[in-house]
Amino acid sequence: MWPNAHLTLSDAARTLAAVSTSVPIAGPITATGTPSQRNVDGQAIAITVFSTLKWWGKLFLPLLFFVAKHFPKLTGTLVKLSFIHFARWSLVSKIPYNGAPQPKQRLRYTHMYFESNFNGGWEEYIDAFSHILTTGMAAFWGSSFGFPKALPVGPFKDYIKENEVAASHYYSAYPEATITMIRESLQLDEKLAPLKRDAAALSPDAFAAAYAKMLTDAQHCL
Amino acid sequence: MKAVNVCGQAVGFLALTPIKAGEEGPLRTYLEGLGRSADSPLARSARTHMARWVIVADFFNDPSFKQRKEEHLAVPWLAFSSNADGDLDGYLDELCVALSDVAGEIWGRCIGCPEPATGDALKAYLKHNQIDCGFFYAAYGAATVAKVKASLAQSEQLRAFATRAQGMAPADLQQAFVAEFGAVR
Numbered sequence: 041m042w043p044n045a046h047l048t049l050s051d052a053a054r055t056l057a058a059v060s061t062s063v064p065i066a067g068p069i070t071a072t073g074t075p076s077q078r079n080v081d082g083q084a085i086a087i088t089v090f091s092t093l094k095w096w097g098k099l100f101l102p103l104l105f106f107v108a109k110h111f112p113k114l115t116g117t118l119v120k121l122s123f124i125h126f127a128r129w130s131l132v133s134k135i136p137y138n139g140a141p142q143p144k145q146r147l148r149y150t151h152m153y154f155e156s157n158f159n160g161g162w163e164e165y166i167d168a169f170s171h172i173l174t175t176g177m178a179a180f181w182g183s184s185f186g187f188p189k190a191l192p193v194g195p196f197k198d199y200i201k202e203n204e205v206a207a208s209h210y211y212s213a214y215p216e217a218t219i220t221m222i223r224e225s226l227q228l229d230e231k232l233a234p235l236k237r238d239a240a241a242l243s244p245d246a247f248a249a250a251y252a253k254m255l256t257d258a259q260h261c262l
Numbered sequence: 263m264k265a266v267n268v269c270g271q272a273v274g275f276l277a278l279t280p281i282k283a284g285e286e287g288p289l290r291t292y293l294e295g296l297g298r299s300a301d302s303p304l305a306r307s308a309r310t311h312m313a314r315w316v317i318v319a320d321f322f323n324d325p326s327f328k329q330r331k332e333e334h335l336a337v338p339w340l341a342f343s344s345n346a347d348g349d350l351d352g353y354l355d356e357l358c359v360a361l362s363d364v365a366g367e368i369w370g371r372c373i374g375c376p377e378p379a380t381g382d383a384l385k386a387y388l389k390h391n392q393i394d395c396g397f398f399y400a401a402y403g404a405a406t407v408a409k410v411k412a413s414l415a416q417s418e419q420l421r422a423f424a425t426r427a428q429g430m431a432p433a434d435l436q437q438a439f440v441a442e443f444g445a446v447r
Contacts, residue, residue, distance in 0.1 A: 244435070
């Protein structure tokens, strides 16, 4: 009844290396679909998608979210996809009421709000999601009306374009930074901290040796 | 603060507010006219990593989806979504002050928004319309906005220093490093 409900996101990890080489970590926006420049701030791109759920989605997805939250290894591939800053899935089954003149509306269906903040290009992002997170995509969107499966990617892109809502305003606090740049900078900060702390106390030769070692250890972060 | 909205120290916030009749177009025009990046009003909120305003005019209904009945929004929504440094209450306190000069033009076009749209009243309004995350992911959830910015700047600084310091004698290197990155003993 619930296809692909076993959520083996990490199954796709073995394909990561092959596909990730074709995924630009940073670069110009190459979207050929609907994304508006309003969805872009420097390197950061916003995607916002609403989908309508089949009846079983409102039962299945909370379980999926719980498992994904409490068993991080299952979502390890998301971490390895080094172009997603933040992502979230939310279920909307009730509309908060704010009094008149808002009409009271009881939703017939539960709807899913998905957003991602990523860097790279829209096409590449969807390609990577489809190829690397094939099983996970089916788990997250399989209960949405119209979901065509993650692969082949063409119909899936059409589905996302149809359901996507463009942002009217999008903001990033560090628009020129990619995930890779941020992760490397944070790693570098850890590697640099001991030398910053101890530098003044070392002899010049000991400092020079420690400095050279730090640069060697941190060269992938520079 | 609910755990579902948290990843590391980061918090995800989403509010869906109903737009007043006739205000969808003007609101869209206003939001699209806001300054970008450092000129965005959101740049005044030091704890906001990334955020967006999205106008949801209606649900998408496609007959080919075989959805038994179509569903339409009674009124369009304004979605405000933010990825920020926790805690949520403290963040909203700051946000509602930081956006005081624009909140009236944004949420003031939504049903039920307090007048003036600022402070505790605006925070209560946003929280009333909050939609919890089901699953929230942050790639570097342990790092605050300040930490990310400082780390990025420091990386640039070290790259420049490493280039400049090539060939320096150990004592000169040490002195230059301490002057650049730490206090001299």
